[in-house]
Amino acid sequence: MLDNLTARLSRVVKTLKGEARLTEANTQEMLREVRLALLEADVALPVVREFVARVKEKALGEDVAGSLTPGQALVGVVHKELTTLMGGDLGPNATELSLAQQPPAVILMAGLQGSGKTTTTGKLARWLAEGGHVQNGRKTGKKKVLVVSADVYRPAAIEQLKTVAAQAGVDFMPSTADQKPEDIARNALDHARRHHYDVLIVDTAGRLGIDEVLMNEIRALHALLNPIETLFVVDAMLGQDAVNVAKAFNDALPLTGVVLTKLDGDARGGAALSVRQITGKPLKFVGVSEKLAGLEPFHPERMAQRVLG
Ligand code: GDP
Numbered sequence: 001m002l003d004n005l006t007a008r009l010s011r012v013v014k015t016l017k018g019e020a021r022l023t024e025a026n027t028q029e030m031l032r033e034v035r036l037a038l039l040e041a042d043v044a045l046p047v048v049r050e051f052v053a054r055v056k057e058k059a060l061g062e063d064v065a066g067s068l069t070p071g072q073a074l075v076g077v078v079h080k081e082l083t084t085l086m087g088g089d090l091g092p093n094a095t096e097l098s099l100a101q102q103p104p105a106v107i108l109m110a111g112l113q114g115s116g117k118t119t120t121t122g123k124l125a126r127w128l129a130e131g132g133h134v135q136n137g138r139k140t141g142k143k144k145v146l147v148v149s150a151d152v153y154r155p156a157a158i159e160q161l162k163t164v165a166a167q168a169g170v171d172f173m174p175s176t177a178d179q180k181p182e183d184i185a186r187n188a189l190d191h192a193r194r195h196h197y198d199v200l201i202v203d204t205a206g207r208l209g210i211d212e213v214l215m216n217e218i219r220a221l222h223a224l225l226n227p228i229e230t231l232f233v234v235d236a237m238l239g240q241d242a243v244n245v246a247k248a249f250n251d252a253l254p255l256t257g258v259v260l261t262k263l264d265g266d267a268r269g270g271a272a273l274s275v276r277q278i279t280g281k282p283l284k285f286v287g288v289s290e291k292l293a294g295l296e297p298f299h300p301e302r303m304a305q306r307v308l309g
Contacts, residue, residue: 019070087298108227147171152175181204186224233259
């Protein structure tokens with residue numbers, strides 16, 4: 001990363017040889033390059049502006065030590081700041097999934113249609129069933145997991161979750177399109193309690209855009225289920241639009257974390273920074289494949305490198 005961004009800045013860096021400090025004058029041009037790099041990575045414009053302002057503030061007056069050029073020093077500041085904003089400031093355990101609740105721990109999945117909710121439900125279920133869960137840095141063992149779909153608008157969605165659950169090797173609670181989402185949720189919670197499940201993951205309906213009816217519905221599900229985790233699933237390819245979607249979901253629900261999907265695609269991951277900034281909530285996982293094994297814990301440092309390109 002440092003090499004790459006340095007390459008971007010090298011033209012500017014050359015003209016600054018011999019300067020010992022980052023100053024208003026010599027950082028201005030470099031910051032323009034940083035701004036461009038972030039916009040290319042699809043970070044939303046207001047987020048870029050705020051970020052560049054922060055970097056400028058941190059960089060000014062920074063002594064350029066030893067062999068560092070002002071350009072390299074600035075890149076260092078950018079990288080550090082980006083890692084911090086990606087969640088490095090939240091501490092080492094911020095990306096962990098919390099299950100610290102009288103079982104069943106309920107996880108509510110929220111997001112637009114096509115964001116990868118159902119796939120991520122399967123991935124998470126598999127990960128928990130196979131013992132991937134970590135708390136305070138330690139694995140907590142295999143979990144008994146139940147999944148249910150409250151998407152009554154697309155019968156295919158319920159079928160899809162059934163297939164995914166079978167692949168993940170976890171139990172699937174049947175539901176039908178003529179049921180009310182709240183009844184589905186209530187039944188599933190009751191079933192999970194009676195059969196001593198550790199975790200219940202509730203997949204929900206998504207629309208193509210932000211929709212007040214649907215927001216009210218998921219709010220009602222949240223009130224009924226009292227989930228310990230409410231995960232906002234967002235497609236990394238959404239780019240700039242991720243900001244509006246994240247804002248709408250964050251306003252509607254007390255989100256506890258974010259899953260950024262489809263990072264195996266071309267997206268540079270700028271949406272990670274945008275969503276983190278808008279919601280203030282930690283990114284917890286990234287989706288890196290269509291396959292159920294394609295789920296990874298989120299690493300702020302790695303994402304910072306990806307965004308810088
Ligand atoms: P939902 O409508 O939010 O439930 O979205 P789905 O789970 O049905 O996912 C929509 C599409 O995105 C499907 O074709 C998934 O296979 C695909 N998908 C989901 N997550 C990922 C991911 O991390 N990487 C890739 N490449 N595809 C994904």
